[in-house]
Amino acid sequence: MNANNPCRSAPCARPGWRSRTGCAPTGRLFGSRSSLEGLTLWLLWLLACAALALSAPAAATDPSFLLTATARDFQSYFPTQLGNGYVATLSAPRGTEDNLAYMVAFMDYAKGDIARPAAVPGFSGIDYSTGHSPAGHFWLNQVALDPAVFQDYRQVLDLHEGTLTTRYRYDDHGRATRIEVVSLVSQASPHLAATQLSITPEFDGEVELSFPLALWAPHQPRFALARLTGEQMQEAVAASNLKLQAVPPATPDRAPLWYHGDTHLLAAHGDASALTLSLDGRAEQGLAMAEAVAVALPQGLVPGEARVYRSPWRLSIELKAKVRKGHTYVFGKFVALSREGWGGDAKADLALVRQAREDGFAHLREAHVAAWHDLWRSDIRIEGDPEAQRMVHSDLYYLLSNVSPGTAWPSGACGLTPGYAGHVFWDNDTWVFPALLLLHPQRARSLVDFRSRTLPAAQARAQERGLRGAMYPWESDPQYGTEQTPHFAHVLGEREIHVNADVAIAQWQYWLASGDEEWLRSHGWPVIRAVADFWVSRASWIPARKRYEILHVTSVDEDYNDVPNDTFTNVSARKALQLATQAAAVLGERPDPRWTEVAGKLYIPFDAKAGHHLDFDPSVPHDIDSWGGSSLPMLAYPSLDLPMDAGVRRRDYDYAMAPITQSHRDPNSMGLAPMAIYAATLGDAAAANAWFQRNRHAGVMQPPFNVRTETPNNNTGYFVTAAGGLLQTIEYGFTGLRLQPGGLVEAYPPLLPPTWHAFTLTHVALRGAYYDITVSRDRTGRVVLTRRPAEDTP
Structure with missing residues (x-):
């Protein structure tokens, strides 16, 4: 302050x-x-x-929105992201490096491989040279990171404004320059990104600058992951002298498999006099794309030389200019990107960057910052725990940077990065979607509309297997919705079928929050109906037991790979069937009576003697030290929330705790939210807070920019799945709120972590109205929830 x-x-x-x-x-x-x-x-x-x-x-800015790197972070630097849900690029310490960048659902479809995000030409770089010093000619981006060279170093990610600012004094063998770099990917004009470089030389002389588009070489080696068995995959990785292990600080363990896809250059143009670049490209076997750059010079500066440089790996504007000691020179690099189905070609992008340059960096930044400020009207504000507040703001920032509003594009498990090959899992529907639903419904709708848009692909998949309705993939391609699970894990694509229920439940949750009956009829209902038909055809009637069972499934705890009657799967399937009947009633449609028949007689494993649910059929030994330990906490996850009496709920929790807490596996950040939420449904504030706090103490928030990883050691970063889980812990767990036909209902008493004074969900959207919802303690110390019209509602 x-x-x-x-x-x-x-x-x-x-x-x-x-x-x-x-x-x-x-x-x-x-x-x-x-x-x-x-x-x-x-x-x-x-x-x-x-x-x-x-x-x-x-x-x-409020300190909870500021994340800072210093020279102490050079060796442990985990890059952050700048993104707007359509485009994202990574960061690097100097602020001027070429960094990998991606566009939403822009995929490489190489023959024999799975779909993977195609890296688009890198646009973040600006290189700088002080000229020929006594020690030789050096470019800034090639100089080793050394605090003696990069003095007074500080890089700040401003979550509130969506900007990355880097400052330092660059000492090139006695020729020093004060440098400031400000970068953004526009939240207001989603095709645009920009970087502003300010240099203040401490010498008179001539300097050189380069404004490139980095043309990434085709990735090698590539593996035929659509064909290789698990053993063959391991052999291929070893034969390529690679290892499936994390490399500090930021290379994930599966980097040899999660490499980026390729974008091939089709045409490139540069105009040295206009200081512009443009190109057209195409992803391998995929969609077309385009990119353009316009460079802005300091007012009054006339470059001594300006030329276009092109090689197989670089297209750039190269400048030389005379500078004077103590004067500050401000350069701008404006970038426009588009892809087939989103924007135009290189000519259109060139027009965008020329206009952006004419308007100026300050104009672009002002609109961008205003758009971020508007997004932050919907926030989670915590009183009494600054570190928790910073963590919440980090997670919400990464969600907003990786999910596009007003589209039908989904969220990958690791956002707009190659993590998990950019594929779409149940994470999209059960983890990320509910976290955004109350605060940012436009972005949440994109995630459920993706399932509506790709319903034909899911229906074709079910038909191929002799099933009715729609069978959504375990790993969906974000553009076409086709199955993309690697062959060595294909069993998950056939058996981890709870994803279908997750999809239908999310559709219903959107209807409950929006009350949009036309959307339900046109988008949600076809998906819910098709999923219900799938479950009817997938369940098996067991005459001897007079019940329906779901056989040969992979549990949520994936180490149990071929089990009958996985409890989470069966409970989810039953709810999807029940929701189909409810949706039919809302719309005046005729429900299929088989939906009620199967739902009413579907077996849910339960130990009657011990009085608690089982993870799956009692015929399956529960004896593996797995990363999940137990899936029972998922029964209390907000979108599912299986009704049960307090005694069963407590016994379920106690039963699940042993295999979870005694596991020798790395804590998976995805599993922390279900435990915290489950404890909250029990009214156990201490336990709920302990599980919540493990998000910051279990090593899954990587410094300096709070990048969330899947586990402390696998470096699978930008794991928006767990970010969504943490936010749901507060939005639904600590508030006790659930979306039900009656609205946003107080299903459980609210709770506050012991050190928190209060927290508020601001600008919550519900059926066209906006609310601020606060959980605090009254004068007697009792935790209470209050809701009121949002303060900034027009």
């Missing part, structure tokens, strides 16, 4: 209220002064607050 702001330290007019600027009138302004003096001070106070409000963009 700004210590010089007299209004920021003023007490608030009423408890729990904060104004937009932090200013509130207090009695201390008047004291015993005369009314005239008081009025004068009052007017001066108002003017001061108004001035501060007008200068808000320059004011210090």
